[in-house]
Amino acid sequence: MPNRLRTPLGISAVALLAVLLVTAVLAPVLWGDRAGAVDTANILQGPSERHWAGTDGLGRDIFFRVLVATRLSVILALLATGLGVVTGLLLGAAPQLIGARLGRLVTAGVNIAVAFPGLLLALSFAVIFGVGAKGAVLAIGFAVAPAFARLTSTLVASVAERDYVAASRIAGAGRFRVLVRHILPNIGEPLVVNATVAAGGSLLAFAGLSYLGLGVQAPDYDWGRLLGEGLNSLYVHPLAALVPGVAVVLAGLAFNLTGEAIARQIGQSTPLFTAVRRRAPLPEPTPSSTVDKDTVLAVEGLRVTFGALTPVRGLSFTMRRGEAVGVVGESGSGKSLTALAIAQLIEAPGEVHADRLEFAGEDLRHGPDRAQRRLLGTSFAMVFQDPMSSFNPTQRVGRQLAEPAVQHQGLRRREAFARAVDRLRAVRLPAAERRSHQFPHEFSGGMRQRAMIGMGLMGTPALIVADEPTTALDVTVQRQVLALLQDIRAADAIALLLISHDITVVGQVCERVLVMYAGRIVEDVAAEGLPDGARHPYTRALLAAVPHLGTDRDLPLTVIPGRPVEPGEVPAGCAFAPRCAYADDLCRQEDPPLEANAAGGRVACWHADLEPARVGERHE
Structure with a gap:
């Protein structure tokens, strides 16, 4: 240099x-x-x-x-x-x-x-x-x-x-x-x-x-x-x-x-560590006795508002220990905002409201105090979609991984750094000791994503939120990252919330799929029954829009007609009605509730029992 x-x-x-x-x-x-x-x-x-x-x-x-x-x-x-x-x-x-x-x-x-x-x-x-x-x-x-x-x-x-x-x-x-x-x-x-x-x-x-x-x-x-x-x-x-x-x-x-x-030299010679006073370990948070011990995350009536805009409208779902849940939808459907709201990262003028928002038995609705910050810092891991912006470019990777351990677990700098190296090995990063002394720009995209997952494993996570973790990665590296997340989940029974725009990828990795449209969940369906069990027209449209080996190349690719709804322009009734082949006057006047169906899932559609129609074909 x-x-x-x-x-x-x-x-x-x-x-x-x-x-x-x-x-x-x-x-x-x-x-x-x-x-x-x-x-x-x-x-x-x-x-x-x-x-x-x-x-x-x-x-x-x-x-x-x-x-x-x-x-x-x-x-x-x-x-x-x-x-x-x-x-x-x-x-x-x-x-x-x-x-x-x-x-x-x-x-x-x-x-x-x-x-x-x-x-x-x-x-x-x-x-x-x-x-x-x-x-x-x-x-x-x-x-x-x-x-x-x-x-x-x-x-x-x-x-x-x-x-x-x-x-x-x-x-x-x-x-x-x-x-x-x-x-x-x-x-x-x-x-x-x-x-x-x-x-x-x-x-x-x-x-x-x-x-x-x-x-x-x-x-x-x-x-x-x-x-x-x-x-x-x-x-x-x-x-x-x-x-x-x-x-x-x-x-x-x-x-x-x-x-x-x-x-021009700023940030290129940042010391590996600065002096950090050792903190006494804080007491472990005690889960509420009224909550099922296997319930990692409980969300009811989650709303995110920015003044008059409400991009997330009344989400409700739960996650149990070791469960993998996928969240899919087009851009602007509120997927990432949901994750940020759970992580307590929505800042003014944004506001988060919920009838219930509990993580590991702790109520997160009143803002993070010291105990909640420690809980989120050790038991909540978030993998962001851009591996390049996930790390501070002026600090070495090992130092950034070690920071949560020093902050929350009371480890000394040397102990925290040793654990950082161990976590890099756990996510199968080659030459972990040497890599821990390098800067993020010296890593490839896949290596940065692995290191980001390793940062989440510095504590003892109960939940990993992966917000489109394979964005900008080639297909081979995508498969490796997804396989790594699956292995980590299976090894320690860690819950996984996988956010993606690719419904087929989510269907392969997760057990349940939450389909979001215009800031709300329109279907909650088991992943194994996704191809034939999807009941909402939007879910079917997402599946149909993904090409596969059997796709007829002589026909134009399937697309979802129209454009996603803007948060400030949500129409009365069902938000998907202007793009739906089944929409009628009832759909345009009343928003259907999210209700359980015979297949064991939940769907918000007045016509969920109708046979699928081709995307873009108007149902008579």
Whole structure:
């Protein structure tokens, strides 16, 4: 992995910054006396062998005064930049730290502040905080903050919805920990670049405030005061203004170019572990005595709303220990939202309502407390559909697998890492020890998916939710991943909720199939009877739309007519009626309930007993 700091640009930038910092440290010690020496016999002299840049109105050496002023100029600029960066980070990350509702108010305030020019803000704050170096630091720092906060807010929002962040939340990591461990490292490069640009801008801002008499006050001096003094004699002694101006430009270049080189290295040398205080193991959650011990998940009347939209409408189902249940349906039917609601990952403005929502005997309707977070972190495993976005790209795979064990099981870092390697072996990842030290981008798609399953096995899962785990994988790897999930389920009697758009795959892997349409379950059918036992027209249409070896190639492929229903446009009556071959006035007026049928399943259709018709053929 190349080191960006060893490129010609990186070496030059670091060398220039090093010269600047060394000058800031040593110049007052080496040349402080010469810079302050008054020589009335040599007032406003031009360049000479004794005074390289000439003298000022009191005969003091301008060149040495610029060198000595480096310390105060750099310190004040860094203080203002640090204040602006910290304030901007807090404001920009407010939605992540304090919640979406209060965060929106903070973001609105930031947007208003960004509308004002930075120099105008700095001047306004300088008047508020008063004349002097302290007031200038506060003024420039708070003037820098809004733009940095706006950038941070945008970057945090772009990363906060990634799968590896959701996985960290399932593992029970708090908001601050998620921000520091998983979000900030992935947005570090633009933040570093903008922080260094802000440092250069702060140098210029201080020069401007000091020039106007609002910054550093006599007898102290920085580059801004020297620049102001030099401009008074610009026509007779131009070097008096040129030398401090050149110093400001070179210092800005040093910060900006070094930051650019470092930014490219962000995330490539993240340490394997950070110090984590050992936590005492929390007590095991005790299942409610009123719940069947074999019931892993019980859902009744589950609804997910986003304001006036209700993309999940009244789902009810149960899962028992070791049972494999598939959820199928077209895109937008609410499959993934159902899984996220069960995992407690729906955030504002989304809301989850349920008559009953219990996992391992614990009621999840009141929001996850510490015990519930531990329960979800150790007994609930979620495999997301995109293996690339399932892992934090700035952290090694072994470290990410070990995090839940350190967080919830009280293991030491070394013990947790050893278990991570063991789990990678359990999911048949070759060279698990070596792979645990690699980054996600060094894994193939199938290997990343196996590692994601291994992360779910770090605890003692009672339920694995696999949200389209074979997406973007070739057929051979798909079969391997599905076989692995089956083996894991059979070995430890783990319940499996498999979400997929492919009804035939679900029928091969699962024991029961839940068919979803327009946010509700329209059929609950045994997988073994799926080809002949499906009673809902939508289920039959999904089966007919899958080509097989016996498909007549001379005929056009079967398709489901029409388009899926949008969550905000669900019609009265049966949502599938506009696309159904059996629809009549009853279907268009009343929504059929999900009721048990003679085959032992459940179906929501007024005409479930009719013989199948060809998809798209209107029933008379």
